[in-house]
Amino acid sequence: MKNLHQTFNPKNFSFKEAPNTKEFWAISSTEKDGNTSYKVEFSNLAFINFLAENDIFRFALNNHFIFAKTEKHIIRPMTGQEIRDFALEYLHQQKAPDMVKEKILKGAGQYFSESNLANLFYKNIPEIQAQAAYMDFYFQNAIVRVSADHIKILDSQEQEGFVWEENVIEHPISLLPKTIEPSFENEKYDFEQVQKDSELSAFYWFLEKASAFHHDKKTPSPQEIAEQKLGLLNKLSALGYLLHNYKAPEINKAVIAMDYKIADVYESNGGTGKSLFANALQKVLSTKYINARNAKVFENPHWNEGITHRTRLLFIDDTGIKFDFGTCYNLLTGIWTINPKNRQQYDILPKQSPKIYIATNYAIEGNGESDLRRQFLVAFSDFFNKERTPAKYFYHRFFEDWDVSEWNRFYNLLFEATQIYLKYGLIEGNSQNLEIRKLRQNMGEDFLDWAEVYFSDNQNLQKEIPKKEAYETFQEQSNNRFMKIGKFKKNLQLFAKMKGWAFVEKKTSGVEYFEMQKNISI
Numbered sequence: 001m002k003n004l005h006q007t008f009n010p011k012n013f014s015f016k017e018a019p020n021t022k023e024f025w026a027i028s029s030t031e032k033d034g035n036t037s038y039k040v041e042f043s044n045l046a047f048i049n050f051l052a053e054n055d056i057f058r059f060a061l062n063n064h065f066i067f068a069k070t071e072k073h074i075i076r077p078m079t080g081q082e083i084r085d086f087a088l089e090y091l092h093q094q095k096a097p098d099m100v101k102e103k104i105l106k107g108a109g110q111y112f113s114e115s116n117l118a119n120l121f122y123k124n125i126p127e128i129q130a131q132a133a134y135m136d137f138y139f140q141n142a143i144v145r146v147s148a149d150h151i152k153i154l155d156s157q158e159q160e161g162f163v164w165e166e167n168v169i170e171h172p173i174s175l176l177p178k179t180i181e182p183s184f185e186n187e188k189y190d191f192e193q194v195q196k197d198s199e200l201s202a203f204y205w206f207l208e209k210a211s212a213f214h215h216d217k218k219t220p221s222p223q224e225i226a227e228q229k230l231g232l233l234n235k236l237s238a239l240g241y242l243l244h245n246y247k248a249p250e251i252n253k254a255v256i257a258m259d260y261k262i263a264d265v266y267e268s269n270g271g272t273g274k275s276l277f278a279n280a281l282q283k284v285l286s287t288k289y290i291n292a293r294n295a296k297v298f299e300n301p302h303w304n305e306g307i308t309h310r311t312r313l314l315f316i317d318d319t320g321i322k323f324d325f326g327t328c329y330n331l332l333t334g335i336w337t338i339n340p341k342n343r344q345q346y347d348i349l350p351k352q353s354p355k356i357y358i359a360t361n362y363a364i365e366g367n368g369e370s371d372l373r374r375q376f377l378v379a380f381s382d383f384f385n386k387e388r389t390p391a392k393y394f395y396h397r398f399f400e401d402w403d404v405s406e407w408n409r410f411y412n413l414l415f416e417a418t419q420i421y422l423k424y425g426l427i428e429g430n431s432q433n434l435e436i437r438k439l440r441q442n443m444g445e446d447f448l449d450w451a452e453v454y455f456s457d458n459q460n461l462q463k464e465i466p467k468k469e470a471y472e473t474f475q476e477q478s479n480n481r482f483m484k485i486g487k488f489k490k491n492l493q494l495f496a497k498m499k500g501w502a503f504v505e506k507k508t509s510g511v512e513y514f515e516m517q518k519n520i521s522i
Contacts, residue, residue: 023094024042024046024047024050025040025096025103025104026040026041028041040099040102042103042111044111047087047111048119048120048121051083051120054069054086055069056069056083056086056120057120057122058117058118058120058122058123059125060124061308064343064344064346065118065122067080067083067120070123073128073163074138074164074168075162075163075164075165076165077164080112080117081112084104087112088101125162126160126161126162127161128160128161128162128163129161130244130246130351131246132246134146134422135244135245135422136154136163137284137414137415138163139168139169139172140168140169140173141173142172142173144175144415146418146419147419147422148422149423151175151415151416164310166310167310167312169411171404171407171408172408173408174408175412176408176412177194177199178195178416179193179194179195179201179204179412179413180192181194182233182423182424184424190226190229191229191232191233199409201412202394202406203280203398203409203410205394206276206398207232207235207236209383210235210380210381210383210384211228211229211232211234211235212228212381212383213381215383230430231260231429231430233420233424233429234378234379234427234428234429236416236420236421236427237417237420237427238255238426239417239418239421240417240421240422241253241376241421242285242357243281243418243421244421244422247351247353249333249350251425252333253332253374253376253426254325254328254332254374254375254376255355255356255357256358256360256375256376256377256378257274257277257278257357257358257359257360257378257380258360258362258363258364258379258380259272259361259379259380260379260380260381260382261381261382270361270386271384271385272381272382272383272385273380273390274359274360274380275317275359276398277357277378278313278315278357279398279399280398281313281315282313283399283410284414285312285313286311286312286313287311287314288304288307288313288314288315288354289315290314290317291318292316292317292318292319292320292323292358293319293320295322295323302339304336304338305338305341306340307336307338307348308338308348309348309349309352311354312354313357314331314355314357315357315359316328316356316359317358318360319359319360319362319364323360323362325375328356328374331353331356332356333350334350335348335350335353336348336353363438377428378429379430436498439494443491446483447474447480447488450474450477450478451495454470454473454474455495461501461516461517461518462517464513464514466512466513467489467512467514468485468512471485474488489514492514492516496516499516499518500518501517502516503516
């Protein structure tokens with residue numbers, strides 16, 4: 001991906017010959033006392049015409065103007081410094097006298113200032129619009145269009161409009177045969193691997209291992225194998241959803257990556273590959289990164305600085321145990337008000353706003369159905385960990401040590417992921433472990449330890465128990481005097497759900513009772 005602030009190289013561009021605007025300078029001479037002196041004049045109008053002839057214009061963006069160059073179907077943003085470099089390179093190619101270059105260098109502060117360049121001709125750029133039915137990927141040598149039925153190279157002449165340079169991938173591309181062939185029959189997802197192991201990308205094997213939830217078993221059962229395959233399809237569909245730049249109002253979800261392994265409430269495993277998953281997306285999507293280890297990061301009024309309508313992904317990394325998912329509600333469905341430092345605020349419409357990926361070592365606390373419909377969970381196995389990292393397992397560093405062939409396999413896998421999403425939508429994985437992890441976290445360590453002991457005695461099951469009596473027992477045995485009785489009741493309900501029991505309440509003679517009834521499915 002191009003970085004918006006990469007060093008501009010004017011040699012990448014071709015200059016257009018413009019008969020009347022070829023020279024934006026003039027050299028005059030005067031004779032005095034037998035001596036000839038020369039004077040260089042700089043013409044602002046001729047210079048502006050020269051830039052226009054080379055497709056450099058002024059564009060409106062986010063309540064202000066930017067300068068950019070259009071070439072074929074690409075828009076390249078330019079700063080005043082880059083326009084100066086462009087002009088100097090032209091002077092060099094035209095073998096202009098040194099005195100002309102000296103004139104440009106001495107007057108650079110004036111000629112290439114923002115106020116002077118504000119006189120550039122204005123141009124309205126018809127940007128290529130996101131489409132629900134397909135996704136176009138732009139490469140150095142080709143445009144690849146992915147739909148539910150086809151992955152094909154697109155003739156550039158079929159394109160109407162422009163794409164920003166940062167969305168052009170700096171690699172050549174060639175199409176490869178598919179890796180897998182997914183299917184959906186009898187309400188179940190499955191797939192067949194259709195390529196040889198040696199032809200598969202390293203990133204595919206990473207996703208496969210990150211879905212190996214039962215890797216510690218020598219011979220997983222057919223049901224466990226099916227769960228692992230579903231976990232891989234779950235990740236591929238999430239990749240495709242985040243890659244697809246169309247935002248359907250009815251499918252605005254945050255993709256939340258969590259650890260599959262059920263851990264102690266406050267235990268943080270990490271190292272399972274959730275961030276590597278995001279790193280892959282960052283290779284093709286303009287991304288805003290947020291380190292959420294700082295719980296107050298969203299209290300900073302300028303936290304969203306740098307986000308534009310071209311930003312495609314908001315990566316919220318390493319959320320803590322108390323992360324408030326409610327922070328994301330308006331980000332998923334509403335207008336984004338961007339508040340940059342020392343500049344005017346501007347809004348980004350929902351259809352142009354980034355999609356959201358959250359990586360967490362904990363469960364994301366929820367508020368029932370309101371949260372669930374906004375979340376799409378992706379589970380990562382503990383195959384990778386702090387000792388067995390992808391770099392150690394694969395004997396190379398992902399993205400840094402890849403050759404052209406490996407990059408090509410990687411991009412082809414992203415095409416497949418996009419096609420899976422366009423054909424099947426978001427594919428839910430087996431989220432039972434993730435739900436249990438959420439329940440455990442919401443209950444807390446003190447209550448969980450107490451309840452496991454209290455309800456291990458069969459005499460406290462299938463029996464009406466006074467709620468106040470159980471609450472006082474909990475306070476005494478756990479030495480927790482801070483939990484309110486309302487929270488205690490909520491935890492009883494969560495514990496019953498985790499165990500697959502029913503929590504039944506009744507009130508007799510003013511006394512509130514509850515009963516834990518076994519043999520009830522979750």
